[in-house]
Amino acid sequence: MVVRRRNPLRSVGFLVLILIIVIFSLFPFVQMLSTSLKYPRDWGNPSLIPERINTSAYKELLGIGLPEPDLNAIPESVRNLLEESDLSDEQRQQILARYVDTGDIFPFPRYFRNSVVLSGIAALLSVSVAIFGAYSFSRLEYRGRGYVQRGVLLVYMFGGILLLIPLYKVAVGIGLLSTPTGTFVALLVVYMVQTLPVSLYMLGNYFRTIPFSIEEAALIDGLDRLQTIRRIIIPLSTGAIATVYIYSFMIAWNEYLFASVFLKSFQEIYTLPLGLRALFTSKNAIWDRIMSASMLTSVPVIVMFMAVQKRLVGGLSAGGVKE
Amino acid sequence: MANGHAAAVRTLSPKQQEARLGWYLVAPAIIIIGGLIIYPIVYNVYLSFFDVSLSGDNTFTGLRNHVRVVSDPRFWNAVWTTVIYVTFSVMGTVVVGVVVALAMNREFPLRWLVRSIILLPYVAPVIATVFAWQFFFDPVNGLFVHVLVEVLGVVANRFNLIGNPRTAVIVAIVFSIWKNFPFAYLMILSRLQAVDETLYEAAELDGCNAWAKFRYVTLPELYFILGSLVLLRVIWNFNKFEEVYLITDNVRVLSIYTYLTAFTGALDLGRGATLAVIQFILLMGFILYYVKRVLKW
Known part of the structure; x- marks a missing residue:
């Protein structure tokens, strides 16, 4: 030194x-x-x-208490006007009503729930499929393995926009997008496939770090491969699996492009990104609501990220990234 | 496992058994990726030759979509905007990434905390962070205009950076740099930590100052990682939709132009598909050129 x-x-x-x-x-x-x-x-x-x-924006979003006329929101000049000038009661009410939230209440809890369910299930499916695929990549010898592995990496290169039009056309063609349930399933499948390559890659990298000798002992003891995956590999990788799960969850949680096209006819199954965008472009676009909705959308992913930060950073530096 | 199956397996050598299991385990992933990524891409190319209808049949139109796309000045405008956006956002991301990585490679109090704080831009949802940036650049309430006009007095009148289509791309670039520098920093830092300390000692003995050490030791060591980083970021920023569209709808990069063509007004999926194909071809052209010339593979 x-x-x-x-x-x-x-x-x-x-x-x-x-x-x-x-x-x-x-x-x-x-x-x-x-x-x-x-x-x-x-x-x-x-x-x-x-x-x-x-805190009224937070209260409103979370559905705590009822919206009430907010005296503090009224500029002083207007307040003076209300107190001093001889307006009729009706006129006074009209002026006050401008400072009360007249717009329909933004259904934040519902969008939040939609996002949790969608991201949660998509990540679960993605990780489940990826565990077996990644095991195959990292542990089993066969011809063509290299091609499959590189093929998966190549998928990173395709932007969402290239897949959006054909997937939309197919989803419409088989009638999935005509009901809310079908739409939800379609988006679920899209999110699963979007996170699958990165899950495969990250889990494959992790499985390679588990010494084969542990598994060998189990195989000699008469377990077959599937049993070793269940009894040895999965228990030894809970941390890595949780990390990959959270990463996939975050990708689905943040996704906007596909949601905006698939969900447009069913407002009741909007995810948070779509809901926030709708709030922003609506005439009820008020900064305090938008910002508190943004906070409430960010906090879950930031907390989850903090929980797995160490491992995830290692995985990201090793190239396991999806954008 | 069923007996019949076990009997069939017995005739295979252990090696063949392993290969067969390998394919079985990876099959679901291959089917999903094949069906939902590879097939749609091929189908997208197919669609680009049709006038696509969502309800009825598609009409084959040959190269008409392609001709219409490239003879539209809006397309060339989108290409140009994309080039500007990608060039400056990637350059900015890499430069900030290098500076931050160099800083984080040195010891200082609370470094662990700072290292995790600076990852937040990359982690937080785009949809949540765009509003804060919009507020920052807001002509009425924003801090940016306030500082320039009221505090420093550099500019006489308040102005709308995001609302003006000519300047909105600047905001999109700043946002992209802010959002993605943590990724660049992580990649560069992991390479920096692997640089042999003795190289710096040797340079110091040769009388190199800090700049010379950076120029002649650090930079050559980083060449490959920076080359890969630029490639990845160009690919991603080129395809980027949300990070541009959500912060301003005034910047028509290719992916936004494609999206608007395909999904707004009278849906034109055929022309959208054509645009997506052309976008992909442009990107591939760049990748091939870059890999050959810069990465010298």
Whole structure:
């Protein structure tokens, strides 16, 4: 190790650089949290710390309490107008009504549930299929294995847009998209296949790190291959399997392109990304609602990511990535 | 396992048995990928020769879709926008990735925490983070315009960066860099950690300063990983839809142009399929050129 000359000016510069990197990474999240807690009249105030905390957007999204006329949301000039000028009661109510949420309530819990069910099942299917495929790649010798493996990697190269039109045409053709259940199944299958290549790759890499000798002992003891997968490989890989599951879950949770085309006629089975987009383009697009919905959409994946971060980072650096 | 099956297996050598099991286990994955990725791609090429109807029969139109696509100035405009978007977003991602990786390769207090914080942009859903960026660039409430106009006074009037189709691509590029630099950083850092420390010691003995060490030791060591990184990011950013479409609908890169052509107004799946095929051919052309020239495979 070389002894480095310590230059205080440079150390300060380095810490400033680190600070800039942290701010760059975190700023949008801080902005999101800050705006989600501000009253509409404070949006123009550039400070990131809200003067008064407004949790009504969260309450509304989560269905806690009923929407009520929000006096704090009314600009002071309007409030003065209400108090002083001699408006009729009817006029007063009309002005007040502008500051009450008149739009239909955004069904956040339902979209949340749709997303959980869809991503949860798609990831489960993907991982289940991938365990056997990855075992085959990493443990069994046969001709053509290399081609299959490389073929799976090649699939990374295809963008979603290339698959979207034919899959949509096929799904419409066999009548899947005419009912909500069929649509849900179609999207489930799409998400499973989108996450399958990366699951195969990541699990294959992990299985190669399990010493074959453990398995050999079991095979000598008379277990067949399928039994060793169930009794040896799966128990030894629970961490890796959980990681791959969460990664697949996150991919499905974040997906927008296919959802936007497949789900468009059935608002009741919208996933969160689609719901948020609909909220944003609707006339009820209010920053505090959008930002709190964004927070509530981000938190589950961030928590899941933190839980498996160490393993996942290893997997990502080794090339197991899907975009 | 059934006896009949066991009897059939007995006639195979252990090696053949293993091969057979190998294919059995991987078969579901192959069937799914074949049926839902490979087949649709082929079907997409087929569709590009038709006037596609969702309810009735498709009408064969030969190369008419292709001719219509390439003679449309909007297509060339989309190609140009894509080139700008991909070039700058990839360059930015790689540069930020290198800087962050170099910084994270040094010891400092709370490094473990910083290392996990900077992964958040890559992990958080696109749909959730675009709104914060839109708010940041918002002409009325946003901090960006506030700082430029009110604090620094560099610009006289408030302006709408996202709303203007000519400048919206800048926002899309910034967002892409923010979103994807953690991926670049991870790949570069794992390579940096493998660089032999003695190379730096030797360079130091030769009197190299920090820049010279970076230029003559670090950069050559990173050449291959940067080359692969650029390739992957070009492929992904070229195909990117959500990261552009959700932050602004004013930037018509190819995938957005394809999407809008195929799925809005009078659905035109045939022309959409044609666009997807052309997009794929352009990408393949780039990949072949790049792999030969830059990666020298």
